[in-house]
Amino acid sequence: SYVLTQPPSVSVAPGQTARITCGGNNIGSKSVHWYQQKPGQAPVLVVYDDSDRPSGIPERFSGSNSGNTATLTISRVEAGDEADYYCQVWDSSSDHLHVVFGGGTKLTVL
Amino acid sequence: QVQLQESGPGLVKPSQTLSLTCTVSGGSISSGGYYWSWIRQHPGKGLEWIGYIYYSGSTYYNPSLKSRVTISVDTSKNQFSLKLSSVTAADTAVYYCARVDSSGYMPRYFDYWGQGTLVTVSS
Numbered sequence: 478s479y480v481l482t483q484p485p486s487v488s489v490a491p492g493q494t495a496r497i498t499c500g501g502n503n504i505g506s507k508s509v510h511w512y513q514q515k516p517g518q519a520p521v522l523v524v525y526d527d528s529d530r531p532s533g534i535p536e537r538f539s540g541s542n543s544g545n546t547a548t549l550t551i552s553r554v555e556a557g558d559e560a561d562y563y564c565q566v567w568d569s570s571s572d573h574l575h576v577v578f579g580g581g582t583k584l585t586v587l
Numbered sequence: 588q589v590q591l592q593e594s595g596p597g598l599v600k601p602s603q604t605l606s607l608t609c610t611v612s613g614g615s616i617s618s619g620g621y622y623w624s625w626i627r628q629h630p631g632k633g634l635e636w637i638g639y640i641y642y643s644g645s646t647y648y649n650p651s652l653k654s655r656v657t658i659s660v661d662t663s664k665n666q667f668s669l670k671l672s673s674v675t676a677a678d679t680a681v682y683y684c685a686r687v688d689s690s691g692y693m694p695r696y697f698d699y700w701g702q703g704t705l706v707t708v709s710s
Contacts, residue, residue: 520683522697522698525695526696565634577636581634
């Protein structure tokens, strides 16, 4: 089955840039979506189709995807960005179409 | 603005069937173009996809849960439901319902989520 690998944690100072990676075999051939989840809340879509932003999501959130790594980049990090972030793809291997989530990355704003 | 709301028992006994309903407002399940999905999150853990349904009744399930899961839709009530049979303590989790945007008939991303409901499996 397809596996997405995320670092468990990323720490960054306010105002700096955070980069959260999502590794998968030839992930560049898939569309990657990213979600932000704050404690006690439902996930929120922050980037879809590798690099598009839903309305209402700040331009500080951007994404890229190539080769075996997709990356969520958060520029000018704010305290309010502290959350868990999950990447997601659809996989059609094993004759099943199903969702795959990464294990999540906890972003800590120092 | 589309809104989703989960409802159902917060406590289920082992070996019984967990049943949850998601009520959709601000949009019609029957309008097409979207799938309707269940996702769960074990305490302190990551997200696990359970399955999804199209308004026509077509379903896809997580292979690891497929033998115990049934997702159904009631377009007259604008609701879809989850049944998970033979539950154990390992099924204790927050259960979310969510809308899946699609391109053609290909599912894409989860754009609207319910607030989630905690279901505890315990005697």
